[in-house]
Amino acid sequence: MSGLLALLDDVAAIAKVAATSVDDVAAAAAKAGGKTAGVIIDDAAVTPKYVQGFKPARELPIIWRIARGSFFNKLVILLPLALLMASFAPWAITPLLMLGGSYLCFEGAEKVFHVLFPDADKHVKADMAVKDPGRLEEAKVKGAIKTDFILSAEIMTIALAAIEAPNIWMQGATLAVVGIMVTVAVYGSVALIVKMDDVGLYLAKNAYSGVGRGFGRGLVRFMPLFLKLLSVVGTAAMLWVGGSIIVHGLNDLGMAQPYEGIKALAAMVAGAVQGASGLVAWAITALIDGVLGLVWGLLLIPVGTWVIGPLIAAVSGKKAAEH
Numbered sequence: 276m277s278g279l280l281a282l283l284d285d286v287a288a289i290a291k292v293a294a295t296s297v298d299d300v301a302a303a304a305a306k307a308g309g310k311t312a313g314v315i316i317d318d319a320a321v322t323p324k325y326v327q328g329f330k331p332a333r334e335l336p337i338i339w340r341i342a343r344g345s346f347f348n349k350l351v352i353l354l355p356l357a358l359l360m361a362s363f364a365p366w367a368i369t370p371l372l373m374l375g376g377s378y379l380c381f382e383g384a385e386k387v388f389h390v391l392f393p394d395a396d397k398h399v400k401a402d403m404a405v406k407d408p409g410r411l412e413e414a415k416v417k418g419a420i421k422t423d424f425i426l427s428a429e430i431m432t433i434a435l436a437a438i439e440a441p442n443i444w445m446q447g448a449t450l451a452v453v454g455i456m457v458t459v460a461v462y463g464s465v466a467l468i469v470k471m472d473d474v475g476l477y478l479a480k481n482a483y484s485g486v487g488r489g490f491g492r493g494l495v496r497f498m499p500l501f502l503k504l505l506s507v508v509g510t511a512a513m514l515w516v517g518g519s520i521i522v523h524g525l526n527d528l529g530m531a532q533p534y535e536g537i538k539a540l541a542a543m544v545a546g547a548v549q550g551a552s553g554l555v556a557w558a559i560t561a562l563i564d565g566v567l568g569l570v571w572g573l574l575l576i577p578v579g580t581w582v583i584g585p586l587i588a589a590v591s592g593k594k595a596a597e598h
Contacts, residue, residue, distance in 0.1 A: 338465055341420060344419070345462065346455070349457075350455070353428055354451060371432055373521055373524035375428060376517040377517065377572075379516055379572075380575065382572070383513030383572055384569050385576060388573065430457055472495050479495060511565060513568070514565040514568035514569050519568075521571060540559065541555075544556070545559070
């Protein structure tokens, strides 16, 4: 009997430790996921464009295909690579973060550039030349999964840098939770956003009351504006997160400026505001990080266009003129 009680006591102790570990993983995942908010916003803003132009019946299947690719990117490819890097090359985390931050700045600045100079890129509508819906869908899905891989790599690296775990198993569990949580949040949101106009159209035709039909018509009119707003928010998030990563990375590598200068300026401005100093300090910091991200991204556009693009084309065996 005493042996049985001892066994039950051991089981209870193990269960308690397991429960604590689950709580720790959840808490660490929430913290790490919060650090990736800007990239998540951009991911959610970027993805809806990949289903534009398709029949409504194909929208959700396309989103599901992209989501499956995202799960594979995060859990099968990036998670093991992140754990290997954390174990054997932790010094590489900051440089890789800065590389990913530079990519975000480049992408955000390129979007701003194309808004200011809409005719500067002759390849913007290249995919419209693909008339076969099946081929177009395949091309869109592949392009979306490639874009997701880059954004997922940034998300996982940011999460890895934010995790304070006692061992590799906790790191792995936390990264897995972050990967699943982010993918569900992003593509669940994208599915809702993409189908909202269909919901509005259904209500406009079939609602039992005038209020319901009016709401449906309003929803149909509102969604294009919302998608444009989401695109703007996504671009701003790209530049803010990318600029912040660069600034913090320079500080971690021993270059205290511009991090210390931005911090001091934000504190000075916030000190002059009563009752909202924390919010003001954050806003000033985010604004400066975003401006720096835009400047850095604009400087990277020629590099990406004339150096990296042709280099990738040469490696892939395609002519640079095709890109």
